[in-house]
Structures are given as C-alpha cells and as structure tokens.
Amino acid sequence: MGKVYLVGAGPGKIELITLRALALLKTAEVLVYDALIDAQLLTLVPCECLKIEAGKRGGKESTPQTTINQLLVAYCHQGKRVVRLKSGDPLIFGRSGSEISALIEENCQFEVIPGISSALAAPLFAGIPLTDPLLSSCFVVVTGHQPEDLDWCTLAKIDTIVILMGGSTLELIVEKLIAQGRSPTEPVAIIRACATKEQEFWQGTLADIVEKTRNRSLSPAVIVIGQVIQARFMSQPLPLTGKTILVTRAMEQSSEFANLLETQGAKVVEMPALVITPPSDWTALDQAIANLVGFDWLILTSANAVEYFFSRLSELNLDARALCQLKIAVVGQKTAASLAKYHLKPDFCPPNFVADSLVAHFPETLTNQSILFPRVETGGREVLVQELSEKGAKVTEVAAYQSGCPSEIDAIAQYALLNREVDLVTFASSKTVQNFHRLVTQITENNILEGVAIASIGPQTSKTCQELWGRVDIEAQEYTLEGLTRAICAYYGFPK
The missing domain is CATH 3.30.950.10 (Tetrapyrrole methylase, C-terminal domain)
Structure with missing residues (x-):
C-alpha cells in the first residue's frame, strides 16, 4: 500500500519546515508541490523522486483541484510514498479538505503534517x-x-x-x-x-x-x-541579517560554525567539501602506538588527528593512560577541545593557533626530541616537519586519516550558487578551497564567485584562495571559527 502525506512547508525559509517534514521529503517517491514553497525544498528529495508542480496562483493558469486529487490517488494506488507539499499549514486555506475526501473515498492511507502558517x-x-x-x-x-x-x-x-x-x-x-x-x-x-x-x-x-x-x-x-x-517592536539588527553565507566544511563536521553565523543573523548554507576517512594502511600508526615509550612529544594539528588517533588507540585496547610519559602539543583551540573529550590537556599550544608558530614558540629545545606526528595521509603541508627536523628533532610521521573530495556538490549549495543567492563563502582550510574549486568547476565554467565575498580563516588558506580565485576579501585576525565570525561581522560594518 502507498501512502499520501499532506505536509506543511511553512511560510518561506527552508529552515522553517518541521523535522517530520524534512524526514518525509528525504524519502519521498512522488512530490506534488505548491507554488509558494521555497524552491530549495525540492533539493531535499531523492534524485529519483518524481516532482510535480501543482501550485495555484491567482490570475495564472493553475492545475485543477480534481486533477491534483486524481494524481494523489493514482500514485498512492501504485504503492508510492507521496508527499503533497503545501505552503504554510495544509489545513489553513490549503484546499486539503477536497484532497482528504478523495483519499478517503478511494481507501488511500494518508497523514497530515502541520506547518507554520504565514498568518x-x-x-x-x-x-x-x-x-x-x-x-x-x-x-x-x-x-x-x-x-x-x-x-x-x-x-x-x-x-x-x-x-x-x-x-x-x-x-x-x-x-x-x-x-x-x-x-x-x-x-x-x-x-x-x-x-x-x-x-x-x-x-x-x-x-x-x-x-x-x-x-x-x-x-x-x-x-x-x-x-x-x-x-510593533523593531528587533535590533544583527550584523549578518539578510546575508546568505555558504560554509565549506568536512562531510562529518558539526554545525558549530553555522551556529556562530546564524547567531549573528546570517542564513547559512552548508556545503561538504571534505570527506574524512581512515588511512589506506594502519600499519605505521599501529607500530608507533606500540612504541609510545620511545617518544617525547605527541603533536596533533587538527581535530581529525585527535579523533582518529584515539579511535585507533581504543581499537588496540589502550586509552589515554598509554600517553602518561608523553607531552602533547596541539595547534588550535578546536584541537585542544577535541583532546579535552579524552580528559587530557595539552602541554603546549602555540599562541597564534597555527602550525607555523609551533616551532618558533616550542617550550623546549628541539634537539634530539623524539616526536610522533599523526597526520593526514596525503596533501598535508611539509613545512612543519621540515622546520622541526632543522631544529634537531627526530619526527616520525604516520598516517592517521585521509581527506578527499566529495564525488559531487551538495544539491542545496549548488542551487544557492547557481541562483546567485550566496553573498559570502567561507574556507577554514586550504583543502576546502581546493575541493570547492574542483566541485564548482564541474557544474559551470562561469566564475561562480563573481560578486561573492571570500572569507579565509588564516594566511595559508588565504594563499590558496589567491592561487585559485585571485583574491581574498576577509581574513581572520585570530585563526579560529570565532575569529573568522568576528572578521565577517567587521567586513559588513559591525561593530561600527
């Protein structure tokens, strides 16, 4: 048996739909949608979903209500999962009564999902x-x-x-x-x-x-x-009100940065531009873990390095106690926060939150220091290892994870870019710049960032932006997500 879901799409913004509506859209086989819904909602359904526009607009040619009723019944009888998407709430001036009557008459299963009415x-x-x-x-x-x-x-x-x-x-x-x-x-x-x-x-x-x-x-x-x-009250304008910001991030990454920007009034479109996976071979890391007593320092330069290192430690039936004789250096507050999940505090974190300052501010003489450096398998920067080695340290590099490019661009991000809805795009690493460039060149030959501001988290990321896009409009003074948020707000004139 098929089933028809009469779903309220809310008043406008895609983020104002309910969680239940979102779940139904992601599994729809047939979508019969209203004229006033946010077009980005169409990108949430599966690629193979049949999409049928059946909107009614005053003074324009519209799909007859009897035809809509027949469509819902027909696809339900075919065993399809049908979503009838209506703007606002489906039972407030939405003509749902006629559709429900037709479904009942034809013994079709149905369910009504409320939405926020524009009223x-x-x-x-x-x-x-x-x-x-x-x-x-x-x-x-x-x-x-x-x-x-x-x-x-x-x-x-x-x-x-x-x-x-x-x-x-x-x-x-x-x-x-x-x-x-x-x-x-x-x-x-x-x-x-x-x-x-x-x-x-x-x-x-x-x-x-x-x-x-x-x-x-x-x-x-x-x-x-x-x-x-x-x-009537007038809300105090937020710095990023009316701005649509595209955030490039890792596929599995949380929405921490999106939350920071939304708090400042921005509409955020998240675009996965990195896929983080295990390394091709665990052997080198396993051997290093087996010989932890032979190292003086453990250097972790990203949250991914922390997560994969400790995940592997657990796989080998070990935990943080195995590091009791090691000192730990991290780069960045986010890496330190990831380390804190394992009830550990770093012994050293460089003041500028970037790897480039780690050697310059290292708290001990590096001569003859034995350093374990779990890192990305390919594509990482070699400068840090080179500088540590020049200072006399013995560095053991081991692959802890791999980062790659998604196979295709996210549908919602693609829609926003192609329809010129994006005001600013952010990059938190050189890899996201490179992968974003690769993904967008697959969908258009045009300069998709023309008229779009480019924001970078730090100098190395900015360098890659310059190489691939020829410019950087915003660079964080403090190389953190909070610092980048402040830099973006300042770019738009806040604080004044």
Missing part, C-alpha cells in the same frame, strides 16, 4: 504581536480571495484581523470595514513574501493604505488590521 509567521517577522493585554484580546484569520462572501459586520468588531490572499481585493476590504464602522484611522500593516529575502513591509491606515501600495505587487501578502500594530 502567524508574517506578523511575527514584522514585529507585530497578534495579541496584547491592552490592544488585542483576540484575532481572526480570514481569506480575502472573495471578500463579498465574508460577514464584515462581525469581523469589524474583532480586535485584530489577519487576511490572507487579500492583496488584489485590498480596496474592497477597506471599504467593507469602514462601512461597518471601523475608523479610517485604524492601523493597517501588509507583509509581502514573509520569511524570504524579498520580504516587504508597508504600514498605514484604512484611509491611506490603498494609496501607499498602489501599483505594487501584493502577492503573496498577509494583511494585519488593528490597534495592536501600535505595539
């Missing part, structure tokens, strides 16, 4: 509370599609009125309310394309709102009428 989200994004202890004890949501069918005598008495699909009938709505005794000075707010980069806002009164919006497109729009608009 609630649009006022919120505009800073308008729908209720207030003094100005609004209640609100009503109506459709303005056919205003002549509404009970305006009753509506005019309600504190706050929220109207969907009323852009083309705004003048008639105003006339009806004034005719029923609502004051011409009553505040009116209109929010168009809420929760998108195209969001627009107008504020006026019943007396002047029509003139203020004349010759302006008001679709899709939410109209709010009531004294509660006086309680």
Whole structure:
C-alpha cells in the first residue's frame, strides 16, 4: 500500500519546515508541490523522486483541484510514498479538505503534517504581536480571495484581523470595514513574501493604505488590521541579517560554525567539501602506538588527528593512560577541545593557533626530541616537519586519516550558487578551497564567485584562495571559527 502525506512547508525559509517534514521529503517517491514553497525544498528529495508542480496562483493558469486529487490517488494506488507539499499549514486555506475526501473515498492511507502558517509567521517577522493585554484580546484569520462572501459586520468588531490572499481585493476590504464602522484611522500593516529575502513591509491606515501600495505587487501578502500594530517592536539588527553565507566544511563536521553565523543573523548554507576517512594502511600508526615509550612529544594539528588517533588507540585496547610519559602539543583551540573529550590537556599550544608558530614558540629545545606526528595521509603541508627536523628533532610521521573530495556538490549549495543567492563563502582550510574549486568547476565554467565575498580563516588558506580565485576579501585576525565570525561581522560594518 502507498501512502499520501499532506505536509506543511511553512511560510518561506527552508529552515522553517518541521523535522517530520524534512524526514518525509528525504524519502519521498512522488512530490506534488505548491507554488509558494521555497524552491530549495525540492533539493531535499531523492534524485529519483518524481516532482510535480501543482501550485495555484491567482490570475495564472493553475492545475485543477480534481486533477491534483486524481494524481494523489493514482500514485498512492501504485504503492508510492507521496508527499503533497503545501505552503504554510495544509489545513489553513490549503484546499486539503477536497484532497482528504478523495483519499478517503478511494481507501488511500494518508497523514497530515502541520506547518507554520504565514498568518502567524508574517506578523511575527514584522514585529507585530497578534495579541496584547491592552490592544488585542483576540484575532481572526480570514481569506480575502472573495471578500463579498465574508460577514464584515462581525469581523469589524474583532480586535485584530489577519487576511490572507487579500492583496488584489485590498480596496474592497477597506471599504467593507469602514462601512461597518471601523475608523479610517485604524492601523493597517501588509507583509509581502514573509520569511524570504524579498520580504516587504508597508504600514498605514484604512484611509491611506490603498494609496501607499498602489501599483505594487501584493502577492503573496498577509494583511494585519488593528490597534495592536501600535505595539510593533523593531528587533535590533544583527550584523549578518539578510546575508546568505555558504560554509565549506568536512562531510562529518558539526554545525558549530553555522551556529556562530546564524547567531549573528546570517542564513547559512552548508556545503561538504571534505570527506574524512581512515588511512589506506594502519600499519605505521599501529607500530608507533606500540612504541609510545620511545617518544617525547605527541603533536596533533587538527581535530581529525585527535579523533582518529584515539579511535585507533581504543581499537588496540589502550586509552589515554598509554600517553602518561608523553607531552602533547596541539595547534588550535578546536584541537585542544577535541583532546579535552579524552580528559587530557595539552602541554603546549602555540599562541597564534597555527602550525607555523609551533616551532618558533616550542617550550623546549628541539634537539634530539623524539616526536610522533599523526597526520593526514596525503596533501598535508611539509613545512612543519621540515622546520622541526632543522631544529634537531627526530619526527616520525604516520598516517592517521585521509581527506578527499566529495564525488559531487551538495544539491542545496549548488542551487544557492547557481541562483546567485550566496553573498559570502567561507574556507577554514586550504583543502576546502581546493575541493570547492574542483566541485564548482564541474557544474559551470562561469566564475561562480563573481560578486561573492571570500572569507579565509588564516594566511595559508588565504594563499590558496589567491592561487585559485585571485583574491581574498576577509581574513581572520585570530585563526579560529570565532575569529573568522568576528572578521565577517567587521567586513559588513559591525561593530561600527
């Protein structure tokens, strides 16, 4: 048996869908979608999923409702997992009743997944509370599609009125309310394309709102009428509000950097540009672990090195106690944080958080020091080993992990880049710069970063950006994710 899921896509931004909706999209076999959904949602379904546009837009050719009903029933009877994706909430002016009736009549299994309605989200994004202890004890949501069918005598008495699909009938709505005794000075707010980069806002009164919006497109729009608009609050602008930032990262990496940027108001698109895997051969690392007593220092220059080294230690039935005679040096706060997971603190971390400063600030004379250096198998920098050796250290390099390039570009990142939605792209390593360059040249010959700012975490990464892209717009002063976040905010004028 197939099954149909009537899913609410929320008001606009892709990140405003529910976790349940996300899970269903990732397993959909057939997607029948609305006209107003975020197009990036289409990239979440499997490649083999059949995508059918069935949106309804006023004044434009639309798919008949009976046809949509037939499609849902037909694919359900074929045993398909069908997602009917609707903007907002599927049961708020979404014509879901007709679809549900057809599914019940044809004995089709179905489930309804709620979404955030623009009736609630649009006022919120505009800073308008729908209720207030003094100005609004209640609100009503109506459709303005056919205003002549509404009970305006009753509506005019309600504190706050929220109207969907009323852009083309705004003048008639105003006339009806004034005719029923609502004051011409009553505040009116209109929010168009809420929760998108195209969001627009107008504020006026019943007396002047029509003139203020004349010759302006008001679709899709939410109209709010009531004294509660006086309680509108203006959020303090965040440094990165309105900016879309593409973050290149390792496939398995957490969203720590994305969270830092989102806290500053950015919309973040994450693009895996590194695949971290075990080395081709564990032999060298295993031999080094078996001879840990022969080393004076263990140097770890990345979180990946920490994770793979300790994972291998565990595989060999050992733990952190095997390192009791070793001193540990790390490069960067993130590497130190990874080490802390194993209840260890580094004996040395260079002040600039980069490998280049490790030798210059090493706390001991390097002559005759025996150093174990677990590192990436190929493609890593050789300068550190060379400088340690020149100072008299005996360095044993062993492969602890391998980093490679994903086979293809992430679909959401590709969509954002090709549609010129990205304002800035970030790189936290030379490898991510190289792999990003390789991935984007597979999809276009054009300069995909034209007009897009480039941000680098440090000098070596910046050098690679210069080699492949000819420029770097932002470089962190402190070579950490927090430092890069501060540098990006400063680039856009914060703090002023």
